[in-house]
Amino acid sequence: MDSSPDHAHVDSIHQPGIWLSLFLLSSATLAFEINLTRLFSVAQFYHFAFMIVSVALLGYGASGAVLSIFPALLIRQPDRGLGRLALATGISIVVAYLLTNWIPFDSYSIIVDRRQIFILILHYIALAVPFFFSGLALGILLTDFPDQAGSTYAINLLGSATGCVIALVGPSILGGEGMVTLSSLVAGLAAAVAVFSTPRGSKKLFVSLGLSALLIISLLDLSLRLAKQNGLSAFDLHISPYKSLSYALQYPGSSITNSQWNAFSRVDVVRSGGIHSLPGLSYRYLEPLPQLDGLFVDGDDLNPIIADTTEPGFTAYLPNVIAYQLRPNANTLVLEPRGGLDILAALTLSRGAVTSVEINPLIVAMTPIYTNPRLSVHMESERSYLQRTQAQYDVIVLSLVSSFHPVQSGAYTLAEDYRYTLESFQEMRQHLAPGGLLVATRWLQDPPSEDLRLFALAVSATEDSEADPRQEIVAFRGYNTGTVLIKNGAFSPGELSTIRDFADQRAFDLTYAPDIQADETNRYNILPESTYYQTYLSLIESDPHQAFFDTYAFDVRPPTDDHPFFGHYFKWSQVPQIVAEFGKAWLPFGGGGYFVILVLLILAILLAGTLILLPVGIWKLNRRKTPHTASPFILRNLIYFGLLGFAFLFVEIPLLQRFILYLGNTAYAVTTVLFALLFFSGLGSHWSQHISLRFALGTLTLLIIVMPLLLPYLFEWTMGLPLVARLGMTVVTLAPSGFLMGIPFPAGLRWFTPSQTANLSLNDGNTPSSDIPWIWAVNGGASVISPILAALLALSFGFRVVLWIGAVCYAAALFTAWMSHQPGAVRRRSL
Numbered sequence: 102m103d104s105s106p107d108h109a110h111v112d113s114i115h116q117p118g119i120w121l122s123l124f125l126l127s128s129a130t131l132a133f134e135i136n137l138t139r140l141f142s143v144a145q146f147y148h149f150a151f152m153i154v155s156v157a158l159l160g161y162g163a164s165g166a167v168l169s170i171f172p173a174l175l176i177r178q179p180d181r182g183l184g185r186l187a188l189a190t191g192i193s194i195v196v197a198y199l200l201t202n203w204i205p206f207d208s209y210s211i212i213v214d215r216r217q218i219f220i221l222i223l224h225y226i227a228l229a230v231p232f233f234f235s236g237l238a239l240g241i242l243l244t245d246f247p248d249q250a251g252s253t254y255a256i257n258l259l260g261s262a263t264g265c266v267i268a269l270v271g272p273s274i275l276g277g278e279g280m281v282t283l284s285s286l287v288a289g290l291a292a293a294v295a296v297f298s299t300p301r302g303s304k305k306l307f308v309s310l311g312l313s314a315l316l317i318i319s320l321l322d323l324s325l326r327l328a329k330q331n332g333l334s335a336f337d338l339h340i341s342p343y344k345s346l347s348y349a350l351q352y353p354g355s356s357i358t359n360s361q362w363n364a365f366s367r368v369d370v371v372r373s374g375g376i377h378s379l380p381g382l383s384y385r386y387l388e389p390l391p392q393l394d395g396l397f398v399d400g401d402d403l404n405p406i407i408a409d410t411t412e413p414g415f416t417a418y419l420p421n422v423i424a425y426q427l428r429p430n431a432n433t434l435v436l437e438p439r440g441g442l443d444i445l446a447a448l449t450l451s452r453g454a455v456t457s458v459e460i461n462p463l464i465v466a467m468t469p470i471y472t473n474p475r476l477s478v479h480m481e482s483e484r485s486y487l488q489r490t491q492a493q494y495d496v497i498v499l500s501l502v503s504s505f506h507p508v509q510s511g512a513y514t515l516a517e518d519y520r521y522t523l524e525s526f527q528e529m530r531q532h533l534a535p536g537g538l539l540v541a542t543r544w545l546q547d548p549p550s551e552d553l554r555l556f557a558l559a560v561s562a563t564e565d566s567e568a569d570p571r572q573e574i575v576a577f578r579g580y581n582t583g584t585v586l587i588k589n590g591a592f593s594p595g596e597l598s599t600i601r602d603f604a605d606q607r608a609f610d611l612t613y614a615p616d617i618q619a620d621e622t623n624r625y626n627i628l629p630e631s632t633y634y635q636t637y638l639s640l641i642e643s644d645p646h647q648a649f650f651d652t653y654a655f656d657v658r659p660p661t662d663d664h665p666f667f668g669h670y671f672k673w674s675q676v677p678q679i680v681a682e683f684g685k686a687w688l689p690f691g692g693g694g695y696f697v698i699l700v701l702l703i704l705a706i707l708l709a710g711t712l713i714l715l716p717v718g719i720w721k722l723n724r725r726k727t728p729h730t731a732s733p734f735i736l737r738n739l740i741y742f743g744l745l746g747f748a749f750l751f752v753e754i755p756l757l758q759r760f761i762l763y764l765g766n767t768a769y770a771v772t773t774v775l776f777a778l779l780f781f782s783g784l785g786s787h788w789s790q791h792i793s794l795r796f797a798l799g800t801l802t803l804l805i806i807v808m809p810l811l812l813p814y815l816f817e818w819t820m821g822l823p824l825v826a827r828l829g830m831t832v833v834t835l836a837p838s839g840f841l842m843g844i845p846f847p848a849g850l851r852w853f854t855p856s857q858t859a860n861l862s863l864n865d866g867n868t869p870s871s872d873i874p875w876i877w878a879v880n881g882g883a884s885v886i887s888p889i890l891a892a893l894l895a896l897s898f899g900f901r902v903v904l905w906i907g908a909v910c911y912a913a914a915l916f917t918a919w920m921s922h923q924p925g926a927v928r929r930r931s932l
Contacts (some may be wrong), residue, residue, distance in 0.1 A: 102547045105929065107332070110760070110869060111322065112719075113882070115243060117298075117886045118295060118298030118889065119183060119242070119295065119298075119574065120256050121291075121920075122183050122184065122187060122291045122292070122295035122298075122609060123139070123145050123183065123238065123239070123242065123253070123256050123257060123260065123262065123292075124256050124259065124260035124263070124292040125187075125241050125258070125287055125290050125291035125292070125294065126186075126187045126190060126235055126238060126260070126261045126266040126268060126288060126291040127235070127257045127258075127259075127260030127261045127263075127264065128261065128263045128287055129190065129191070129194070129235075129264065129284045129285070129286070129288035130157070130190060130231060130232055130261075130264065131261040131262075131263075131265060131289035131775075132209065132264035132265075132267040132271070132280065132282075132283070132284045133194050133231060133264075133265030133270045133280075133281070133284035134153060134154070134157045134264075134283075135264070135265065135268035135772070135775070136218070136268055136277060136280040136281065136284065137153045137156075137198075138153045138154070138771070139225050139272065139277055139280075139365075139593050139768070139823065140198075140278075140281075140338060140535045141153060141632065142399055143336055143340065143400050143706065144202070144205070144339060144340050144341060144400070145206070145341050147203075147210060149817060150392065150646075152225075152537060152701050152889070153557070153707050154226045154227055154750070154754075154888040155230075155701065155884075155885050155886070155888050156224075156232070157229070157232045157819050158232070158234070158720060158746075158750075158884035158887075158888070159225065159229040159232070159298040159708055159709070159712075159881070159885045160228075160229035160230065160231065160233035160234075160236055160879050160881075161232055161233070161235070161238070161239075161877070162709065162712045162713075162878050162879075162880070162881020162882040162884065163229060163233045163236070163712055163878075163881070164232075164233050164234075164236030164237035164240045164382050164874075164877065164878075164881070165236070165240050165630040165636075165712070165872075165875060165876070165878030165879070165880070165881055166238075166711075166712040166713070166715060166716050166878040166882075167233075167237065167875075168237070168240050168241065168244065168874030168877065168878075169716035169720075169733070169734045169874040169875040169878055170715070170719050171793040172594075172874070173726075174237075174241065175580075177411025178587045179854075180483060180541055182238070182241060182305045182695055183238050183242070183291075183295040183620065184239075184291075184292045184293075184294075184295030184296035184308060184906070185292070185296075185308055186235070186237055186238040186241075187235075187238065187289075187291035187292035188235045188236040188288070188289065188292035188294060188308055188311050188312055188315065188329065188775045189234040190235045190238075190288040190291075190292075191285040191286070191287075191288030191291075191315050191319075192311065192315055193230040193231040193234060193305055194231045194281060194285040194288060195281065195282070195285050195318065195319075195390070196227070196230075197227045197228050197230055197231055197279045198630050199335060200223075200227045201224050201227055201228060201539070202329035202339050204220060204223065205339055205341065206220045206221050207220075207225055210682065215830075221558045221700075221704070222704070224702065225708070227854070230617055231288075231674060233363070235288075235784065236877070236881065238255070238333065238361075239257050239877075240874055240877045242871075244873040244874055244877075247414050247850060247873060250788055250847045250850045250851070250873075251786050251788075251789045251847040252787060254783075254786040254843070254846060254847045255784065255786040255843070256778070256783070257783075258779045258782045258783030258786060258843060259664075259779070259783040260777075261577070261779045261781060261783075262775070262776045262779040262783065263471060263771045265771075265775045265776040265779065265914070265919075266772075266776060267283070267284075267287070268625055268772060269281065269364050269768060269769075269772040270364070271283055272362040272363065272364055273362060273364055274326075274327070274753070275326045275359075275362075275364045276325060276332070276362040277330060277338065277362055277367060278325060278336040278337065278338055279322065279323060279326040279332055279336075280576065281336060282318070282319045282322040282323055282332075283803050284317070284335065285318075285319050286316065286319035286320065286323065288832065289312055289315045289316050289319060291316075292308070292312055294310065296308050299787060302589055303665075305339065311530050314727045318333075321333065322336060327839070330642050331636070333372070338680050340518040341400075341706075343430040343791075344400040344401045345400070345401045345402060345403040345504045346369055346371065346397045346400040346401065346403075346771070347398060347400070347718045349371045349373055349375070349376065349395050349397070349403060349718035350371065351376030352373045352376075353372065353374075354373065354374060355371055355372070355373035355374075356369050356371070356372055356373075356816055357370065357371055357886060358372045358394070359467060360369070361467075363461070363462065363463050364768045364769070364772075365400055365461075365465065365766040365767060365768030365769065366398050366461055366548050366766075366768075367398070367399055367400065368396070368397070368398055368461065368463040368467060369396075369397040369469055370394055370395070370396060370397075370406065371395040371397065371399070372394050372395075373394075373395060374392075374396065376392065376393050376395040376403070376405065376889060377390050377599070378393065378395065378403050378405045378504075378579075379393075379403065379405060379419070379442065380414065380442075380501050380542065380544075381419055381420040381421070381501070381542050381579050381581070381582035381584065382415060382419055382815070383418040383419075383503075383579060383607035383608055383609065384578075384579075384580060384608060385606070385607055385623065385726075386415050386418035386609050388414060388415065390415065390453050391411045391412055391415065392405060392740070393407075393411075393661060394406040394408075394469065395832055396440040396468065396704035398439075398461070401503075401504060402439075402502055402503045402504050403504050404439040404442070404502055405442055405443045405470055405504050406440040406441070406467070406469075407440055407441040407444070407468070407470045408469050408470070408537045409444055411445065411728060413448075413449040415444075415447040416445055416450060416790075416835060417449075417450065417639075418607055419442075419446055420542055420577070420579060420582060420607075420609065421443060421446060421498055421540050421542060421584065421916060422446050422450050422601060423584075423599075423603050424498070424538045424540045424586070425446070425447070425450040425451045425496070425539060426450075426494040426599055426603055427596055427599060427600075428451070428495045428496055428537075428538060429450075429451065429452060430451065430452050430492075430495070431447075431451045431495035431496040431538075432453045432454050432456075432493075432496075432498045432534070433447040433451055433453060433454070433455045433456065433494060433497075433498065434456045434457075434458070434492075434494040434496070434497045434498070434532070435447060435455065435458070435498045436454070436457075436458050436462070436483045436497065436499050436500060436520065436529075437458065437459055437483060437520065438457050438459060438502075439459070439468075439470065439500060439502045440464075440465060440468055440500075441445065441468050441470035442472075442500070444457055444470050444471075444473070444476060445500045447471060447496075447498070448475055451496070451722050453495065454475070454477065455473070455474075455475055455477070456477045456478075456492075456494075456552075456846055457476060457477070457478050457479070457484045458479045458481065458482075458483050459471075459480060460481055460482050460483075460766060461480075463478050465478060465480060466524055466734070469732060481669070481765060481824065482519075482764075482765030482766070483520055483525075483818060483822060484519055484520075484528065484762060484765075485765055485820055485824075485827075487531075487532055488528070488820035489531065489819040489820070489821030489822075490532070490821075491536040492532065492533060492875075493533065493537065494532055494533065494537055494557035495531055495533075495534050495537050496537065496538050496539075496540065497529050497532065497537070497538070497540070498539040498540055498541075499520060499529070499532060499537045499539070499540070500542075501542045501543060501544075501582070503544075505544045505581070505682055506544075506554045508545070508546055508550045508551065508655070508668070508670045510755045510827050511543055513778055516666070516667075516668055516712070517665040517666060517758060517761060517908075518660075518665060518667045518668070518816075518841050519662065519665050520665075521554075521558060521567070521660055521665075521667040521759065522558075522659075522660045522661050522662050522665050522667075523558060523561055523562055523659045523661050523662075524659065524661065524662045526539075526558050526559065526561075526562035526564065526587075527562050527565055527664075530563070530566055530587065530589065530651060531585075531590035533903075534588060534589065534625045535589060536588065536589060536590050537588070537589045538586055538587070538588055538589075539587040539588075540584065540585070540586050540587075541555055541559075541584070542582075542583065542584040542585075543555045543583055544581060544582055545548050545578060545581055545582060545583050545633075545808070547632070548589075548632060548636070548654065548655070548802070549633055549636045549657075550631060550655045550657060550670050551667075552583030552633070553633075553636055553637070553640070553655075553657045554657040554659070554660075554667065554670075555583065555585050556585055556612075556613070556637050556640065556641075556823070557582075557640060557646070557650075557658065557659045557839075558573075558659045559574050559576075559587050559661070560640065560646070561646070562639055562658045562659075563587060564588070569591070570641060571615055572591040572592065572615050573588045573590065573591055573592065574586065574587055574588075574613060575588075575592060575597070575611075575613065575614045575615075576612040576613040576614075576635055576637060577600070577601055577604050577609045577610060577611045577820070578609065578626060579607075579609050579610075579626060580626045581610065583633065584609075585599075585855035589894040591615070594613070595615060597616060598819070600614070602829060604769050608625035608626070608739075609625065609626075609832040610622055610623060610624055610625055610626050610633075611634070611849075612633040612634045612637050613634065613637040613638065613641065617638075619631065619634065619730045622623070622821055623646075624632035624761060624922075625932075633869065642831050651821065654672070654674075654675070655670040655672065656669065656670050656671060656672045656708075657670065659660045660865065661795055661899070662759075662762055662813070663809075663899040663900050663901050664895070664896075664898075664900070665758075666896060666900040667761070668696075669896055671695040671790025671896075680758050683733070688893075689931060694892075694898070697888060698892060698893055698896075699893070700920055701889050702886070702889045702890060702893060705885045705886045705889050706713050706886055708882075708885060709882035709883065709885040709886050710882070712881065712882040712885075713875075713878060713879055715741070716734070716874075716875055716878065717844050717875075718731070719749075719863040720732065726740045726747070726913035729820045733872045733874075733875055734872075734875055735853070735872060737853060737921050738853055738872055738875070738879065739879050740913075741849055741853065741914050741915050741917045741918060742846070742849060742879045742880045742883075742923075743874045743882070743883040744850070744881070744883070744911070744913050744914040744917065745845050745846055745880055745883075745910075745911075745914055746881065746883025746884040746912045747883050747884075747886070747887045747890075747907075748907045748908075748910035748911045748914065749842060749884065749887075749901055749907075750884055750888050750891055750907075751843065751887055751891050751907030752805055752838070752896070752905050752908075753774070753775075753778060754810075754888055754892065754900075754903065754905040755891070755895065755900035755901070755903045755904040755907070756774050756778070756811075756835065757770055757771055757774050757775075757898055757903070758770075758895065758900050759809075759812055759822075760773065760774050762816065763815075763820065763827060763831065764824070764827055764831065765824070769824075769828070770892060771856070771924075773828055773831045774831065777831060777832045777834075777835035777836060778839040778840070778842060779837050781835070781836045781839030781840040781843065781844050782839050782840070782843030783836075783843060784840055784843065785797075785839070785841060785842065785844045786843040786844065786847050786874030787842040787843075788844075788849070789843065789851075790847075790848045790851065791846040792844055792848070794844065794845065794849065794852050794918055795918065797844040797845060797848065798840050798844075798845055798911055798914055798918065799839050800841055800913075801838065801844075801845075801911050802839040802908050802911045802912045802915065804837060804838050804841065805838065805904060805905070805907055805911065806906035806908045807902050807904060808838070808904060809900070809901040809905070812834075815830070815834060821932050844907075845914060847882070847912070848874070849914075850873065850917070852918055852921075853876075853918075853921065894906065
């Protein structure tokens with residue numbers, strides 16, 4: 102073999118340059134992946150975050166397919182190849198972001214604009230490219246050094262865990278766009294470490310020029326952002342025209358006066374003469390509306406910013422203030438008040454103490470009303486505060502913070518909201534003083550859906566408290582919102598009279614009350630039929646309520662902590678009408694978002710199938726030249742490593758969702774859960790050769806089965822702890838499963854490919870016929886499908902079921918490993 106630097110093979114991966122480069126490259130790609138989920142949540146909608154996970158794994162799977170098709174790539178100098186691939190990763194991070202940002206995908210028009218299908222595919226391919234190059238680097242190292250696969254995989258996982266920390270800390274300093282250039286910079290540093298640790302005789306001019314350009318662009322953009330400027334304008338995020346922020350900026354003279362990122366959100370303040378957002382305000386209020394600024398979180402959900410100088414007279418015409426007419430001296434708790442509308446109402450109309458719980462410190466800093474001396478502010482999640490405090494309140498207000506979103510769009514199908522779950526309403530009821538009131542308002546939809554689900558939550562939570570919802574619930578509607586009152590005790594005749602007087606004066610129509618009459622349900626906001634009253638009455642009188650839910654057109658079952666999708670109304674019975682109206686009308690039901698996810702799943706299956714089967718087909722065509730060559734495409738490898746690809750994500754996705762409740766927001770949960778799983782998986786991978794594969798898979802299966810049964814108790818006992826303690830508790834809780842999840846892949850390589858891990862050598866200059874690249878493709882291909890499939894299964898069955906399916910996959914992998922080593926087993930049955 103030629104011994105020149107271009108062809109010299111590194112005999113061991115145990116070189117600081119290779120390890121450090123792989124560590125930095127893994128950190129860069131994982132930080133970029135997490136940040137992409139945030140960017141797409143802001144620029145598009147939440148369900149695209151699941152697409153990003155699938156896209157990343159598509160890139161990794163494609164790298165294995167390429168190595169299978171072109172095995173000659175494996176005989177090049179690994180450390181030099183690592184530098185080039187890291188550089189390609191850094192450049193493609195920038196290019197992929199700019200391309201998808203400048204050519205946005207329009208999910209709303211995909212039915213009538215066929216170009217959107219090709220744009221979606223373009224996004225998939227472009228965003229997969231950085232992960233392809235990163236996966237190619239890891240795949241080459243795994244194949245070149247199969248006897249050290251555990252250490253290689255461990256470095257990759259530990260680097261990825263570090264990327265989680267970067268993704269959490271970086272946005273507060275650099276913003277979401279700055280995280281793109283930071284990720285490319287870290288990849289560039291990985292390239293520099295690898296390139297400049299190679300022999301001086303190597304040709305590095307082209308790589309050095311590319312590396313210099315990447316570092317200059319990245320450092321320039323980051324320097325501007327650190328100097329509190331906007332960075333390079335080419336990186337400015339383009340937000341979907343369907344988001345509230347885009348609508349607000351269309352009004353003449355509108356401008357963003359403040360825009361900031363933190364670890365879990367982007368918050369914008371818009372000054373505009375067109376902002377008059379006062380949800381539920383009675384049309385009987387005839388005075389001029391106050392001048393308001395608009396507050397937007399992740400480009401959506403317009404909320405008015407209430408200033409200290411705001412004239413409060415209009416607050417008496419808001420629906421929630423009925424609580425203060427019933428309880429004028431109320432000790433009030435306002436949950437997630439955002440811009441402060443419900444705070445102003447409480448301060449104005451109640452003489453009691455006012456407490457607010459708002460998790461986002463950017464909102465508190467940007468909103469003047471939080472400085473009011475009468476207000477007690479707690480910056481934490483609502484559920485954490487309710488679990489921690491022993492206080493009871495006369496009035497609890499669950500603020501309406503979302504903009505009106507037609508359920509037809511389905512844009513918020515996958516957006517979890519743990520405020521609107523059965524367990525949340527039960528907790529709020531427990532904090533009501535005797536005779537206390539819980540008040541919540543949602544937007545009206547036709548036919549009833551969003552408001553009806555709120556009513557269903559009130560009914561179910563009251564029944565679960567062994568109380569009578571027929572006596573303890575009142576509901577009324579304005580022209581665009583519906584309000585529900587839940588009392589800790591039965592409403593008295595005097596209270597019902599006060600509610601009726603309030604409704605008459607504000608032109609609100611009753612939709613349910615203990616003594617309601619049909620003729621008082623359609624007086625002011627007149628409909629052809631009193632639909633809301635009829636529907637609410639049908640629900641509360643149904644026995645069991647499940648019979649009503651089964652026959653109703655929308656899925657309006659009360660969400661639970663295991664199924665926290667308040668915005669998901671899709672039922673399969675809607676399919677015929679949805680299909681009939683494709684391209685002809687706005688979707689009549691809530692299936693839009695669901696069908697976008699289905700399209701993503703179909704696309705993922707096609708791409709994954711191509712990754713897995715294309716190398717097999719090409720090898721069979723080339724086999725005619727060498728008919729006696731053993732096939733590297735073994736059926737048991739497909740089954741075992743495919744199951745691992747499904748299992749890991751079927752465990753990871755539900756855990757991410759469940760810990761959103763525990764930690765308070767998505768960013769903390771994603772970062773902490775991924776860090777724990779990846780960090781301890783890295784340790785498990787490193788020690789995998791010392792632990793039995795069967796023991797690891799068996800123990801892991803049992804651990805996953807019991808986890809959904811134990812987590813609710815953990816949350817109940819520790820939810821009230823400070824955030825830092827809950828972060829630590831999360832890491833400790835996930836450490837055992839994370840450690841065991843790191844074992845099956847490297848141990849499986851030794852179990853199923855013992856000849857390669859013991860004897861594979863590339864020093865003879867021949868192209869190896871290795872199982873490992875295709876194994877990498879199979880594992881990545883299964884992982885492309887699993888996050889999207891996990892999301893769909895969670896929508897239908899809940900997170901607990903998805904977690905148990907992950908356990909079944911690990912159990913099936915254990916069975917595959919056990920069967921492959923039984924006497925008489927067929928060892929190398931190929932495809």
